[in-house]
Amino acid sequence: MPRRKPPIWGGRLQELGMLLPACILIALFLLLPFLSSFEIALTNQRLIPRPVPVRFVGLGNFQQILTDSAFWTALWNVTRFTVMVLPIQCGFALAIALLLNQKLPFRNFFRGLFFLPAITSMVVVCVIWSTLFQYPTGPFNQIVGFLSFGLVSPIDWLGDPTWAMPSIVLLSAWQAYGFQMIVYLAGLQNIPETLYEAAELDGANAWQRFWNVTMPSLRQTHIFVLIITTIQAFKLFTQVNILTQGGPRGTTDTLVHYMFTAGFVDQRLGLASAVAILLFLIVLVVSLVQRFVVRDRR
Amino acid sequence: MSATLGNRLLKSLGAASALSIAVGAGLSGAQAAELKVMFQGDPYEITIITDVAKRFEAANPGTTVQLINTPHDAYNEKIGAAVSAGSLPDILQLDAPFLANYVWSGFLQPVGNLLDKALVDDMTASNVAQGTYPIDKALYAIGLTDSTVALYGSRKQLEELKIRIPTSVEDAWTRDEFEAALKTLSTAPGVKWPLDLFRSYGSKTEWITYAYEPILVSMGCDVIDRTSWKATGTLDGKACVDAATEMQNWVKQGWVVPQSAGQNQFYAEGRPAALAWGGHWFYAEANAKMGDDVVVMPLPKFGEKGVSPNGTWIWSVAKTASDPAAAGKFLSFMLQDPAYRDAYKAHAGFPGLKSFAAASPLYADKGAMAVAFEQAGKTAVARPPHPAYPTITLAFQNAMTNIFDGADPQAELSKAAKKIDDDILDNDGYQPFGKAE
Numbered sequence: 001m002p003r004r005k006p007p008i009w010g011g012r013l014q015e016l017g018m019l020l021p022a023c024i025l026i027a028l029f030l031l032l033p034f035l036s037s038f039e040i041a042l043t044n045q046r047l048i049p050r051p052v053p054v055r056f057v058g059l060g061n062f063q064q065i066l067t068d069s070a071f072w073t074a075l076w077n078v079t080r081f082t083v084m085v086l087p088i089q090c091g092f093a094l095a096i097a098l099l100l101n102q103k104l105p106f107r108n109f110f111r112g113l114f115f116l117p118a119i120t121s122m123v124v125v126c127v128i129w130s131t132l133f134q135y136p137t138g139p140f141n142q143i144v145g146f147l148s149f150g151l152v153s154p155i156d157w158l159g160d161p162t163w164a165m166p167s168i169v170l171l172s173a174w175q176a177y178g179f180q181m182i183v184y185l186a187g188l189q190n191i192p193e194t195l196y197e198a199a200e201l202d203g204a205n206a207w208q209r210f211w212n213v214t215m216p217s218l219r220q221t222h223i224f225v226l227i228i229t230t231i232q233a234f235k236l237f238t239q240v241n242i243l244t245q246g247g248p249r250g251t252t253d254t255l256v257h258y259m260f261t262a263g264f265v266d267q268r269l270g271l272a273s274a275v276a277i278l279l280f281l282i283v284l285v286v287s288l289v290q291r292f293v294v295r296d297r298r
Numbered sequence: 299m300s301a302t303l304g305n306r307l308l309k310s311l312g313a314a315s316a317l318s319i320a321v322g323a324g325l326s327g328a329q330a331a332e333l334k335v336m337f338q339g340d341p342y343e344i345t346i347i348t349d350v351a352k353r354f355e356a357a358n359p360g361t362t363v364q365l366i367n368t369p370h371d372a373y374n375e376k377i378g379a380a381v382s383a384g385s386l387p388d389i390l391q392l393d394a395p396f397l398a399n400y401v402w403s404g405f406l407q408p409v410g411n412l413l414d415k416a417l418v419d420d421m422t423a424s425n426v427a428q429g430t431y432p433i434d435k436a437l438y439a440i441g442l443t444d445s446t447v448a449l450y451g452s453r454k455q456l457e458e459l460k461i462r463i464p465t466s467v468e469d470a471w472t473r474d475e476f477e478a479a480l481k482t483l484s485t486a487p488g489v490k491w492p493l494d495l496f497r498s499y500g501s502k503t504e505w506i507t508y509a510y511e512p513i514l515v516s517m518g519c520d521v522i523d524r525t526s527w528k529a530t531g532t533l534d535g536k537a538c539v540d541a542a543t544e545m546q547n548w549v550k551q552g553w554v555v556p557q558s559a560g561q562n563q564f565y566a567e568g569r570p571a572a573l574a575w576g577g578h579w580f581y582a583e584a585n586a587k588m589g590d591d592v593v594v595m596p597l598p599k600f601g602e603k604g605v606s607p608n609g610t611w612i613w614s615v616a617k618t619a620s621d622p623a624a625a626g627k628f629l630s631f632m633l634q635d636p637a638y639r640d641a642y643k644a645h646a647g648f649p650g651l652k653s654f655a656a657a658s659p660l661y662a663d664k665g666a667m668a669v670a671f672e673q674a675g676k677t678a679v680a681r682p683p684h685p686a687y688p689t690i691t692l693a694f695q696n697a698m699t700n701i702f703d704g705a706d707p708q709a710e711l712s713k714a715a716k717k718i719d720d721d722i723l724d725n726d727g728y729q730p731f732g733k734a735e
Binding site: 044047048049050051052130133134135136156157158159161245247248249250261264265266267269 | 372374375377378379381382399400402403404405500501502556557558559560688689692699700703704705721724725726728729
């Protein structure tokens with residue numbers, strides 16, 4: 001029986017046709033804006049068109065940003081935020097995932113319950129938490145006062161330079177851990193039950209089973225969660241914009257907030273585009289470094 | 299087989315999209331005139347404006363009004379985005395000090411000839427000033443209301459502590475009297491903070507420049523020199539640094555309600571805040587909780603004379619408006635609508651039209667807010683009507699926020715002044731503003 005030749009061009013055309021809609025959309029809404037932001041970053045373009053002609057300023061915007069101390073403060077703040085939020089958010093997510101992976105009654109109900117903050121809008125969470133943080137009579141301060149028998153005076157959570165960032169970290173970790181929790185839950189369910197049975201036969205206790213079976217099996221999940229959470233953390237904006245506007249004294253200013261202020265409040269689109277490019281490069285470098293550090297050595 | 303299916307699918311998709319475009323074009327061509335109105339406001343104002351739009355539609359069959367309610371905190375950002383996206387509405391409400399920037403940028407049109415003449419003649423001087431572009435002296439916006447800031451206190455508390463209560467702009471507290479009052483109040487029973495400067499409005503509204511710039515002007519300086527349009531030498535000069543240092547000192551003493559304490563400390567239970575540096579709109583709230591005990595006082599004279607702010611959200615027509623005459627008709631209808639005026643009157647709206655002032659007993663002689671209205675006529679100084687205003691206010695707000703949070707006043711104000719001058723330079727001096735006269 002002669003083999004039928006596959007229809008090369010017909011097949012290709014079909015593939016192309018299938019790909020085209022996605023390609024056009026990606027090019028239109030992802031690639032094109034990205035490339036045009038490179039172009040805008042080299043000009044002094046304003047948000048609102050103005051009677052002054054737009055000029056090519058070369059790397060002037062980048063020079064201005066890199067010599068602005070507020071930019072470096074924002075970068076430092078985002079780094080601080082990431083370093084604080086990573087262990088809290090991922091640790092919390094893993095702990096809850098482990099708990100929800102047990103054969104508890106109403107397991108699905110609790111899974112939904114713990115995922116609730118993640119599907120609540122960040123804006124809503126911020127408004128609610130701003131009441132919790134209220135100085136000097138908000139619930140958090142009442143708890144602190146009660147637990148310390150009134151010895152610790154009320155803390156201005158969002159208004160005190162030392163407390164503002166930790167407060168934002170706490171809120172962010174609480175709102176966003178749901179996503180990491182789901183990923184961990186999926187990872188945990190992929191670990192074959194037989195590994196635990198074997199470990200149990202070898203006499204490993206629960207703690208040893210966790211460190212020697214669960215953790216190594218979750219390696220790929222850890223890497224994914226780490227990189228995704230870092231990228232998310234670098235984009236910190238909403239919480240800061242609603243609760244502190246970067247204050248007090250710039251201690252919660254972030255790269256995206258810096259970019260937003262430059263572009264939409266100060267109306268300097270060129271400068272904001274340059275910040276966006278720097279942010280992209282920073283996130284890229286951080287992700288590459290992370291990949292390199294945690295790469296599989298086998 | 300499958301290849302032809304794919305091709306057929308693509309073809310039919312193309313045909314469908316062509317069809318939908320044709321249908322869409324046909325429909326929009328047949329539609330009645332529509333006015334797009336962009337505005338902001340609290341829930342109360344949103345109801346007022348929604349109602350007046352309905353009445354306008356009923357009175358003008360064939361014209362529909364599409365209201366675009368936009369959050370106050372991000373309003374100017376939204377305008378910027380709408381302009382660059384080419385999707386500006388026909389009518390837009392704007393915050394008065396931003397007018398110069400928008401007219402200079404070229405997307406508003408004069409409204410003097412679009413509105414009823416009686417309405418234009420009815421505007422108070424301050425209202426005309428806030429809607430006029432200083433270069434061509436044309437009217438670009440109009441409002442029913444204007445605004446001011448007053449000092450609120452409790453009559454009972456002040457009398458008990460034997461603190462003099464000023465009753466007119468002329469005998470407003472001096473700088474020393476004001477500070478002495480703060481000091482006395484700081485040790486009075488029940489007082490946690492002698493002064494609420496409403497820091498809780500945050501730095502996303504105009505509040506900081508609006509309410510605190512008068513203190514600078516009263517002390518003999520300003521955020522920018524209003525003839526040379528240069529901030530360096532003015533905003534970072536000695537007078538401004540002194541003013542900022544003094545305000546920082548109030549915070550350092552623990553006299554000012556902190557940002558995270560909310561906006562109700564003046565009338566909250568136990569009255570933790572003794573005095574309130576609040577907008578005219580605050581009177582209605584405070585009066586509801588404290589009744590006649592609320593006393594309204596003029597802002598203090600820090601230097602030679604007292605200074606108070608003005609300006610509010612006013613209505614303008616975009617240059618791109620499809621039917622400017624209809625836009626003018628809507629504005630004339632709205633501002634003369636009796637129910638619209640009554641609703642603002644009920645909320646202590648600050649009169650920007652003479653006929654509205656005459657109908658507002660609150661601001662008339664012997665009214666509770668009479669002194670606030672007197673102040674608007676005698677000491678109001680508008681924020682700088684210059685196209686660089688968005689940068690001016692941002693730089694000043696950042697500086698003031700940092701100074702309140704403990705930063706060095708001289709360093710912060712110098713940074714702000716440089717930022718403003720850089721922006722003016724970057725726009726080639728905002729011609730024709732930069733030209734020597």
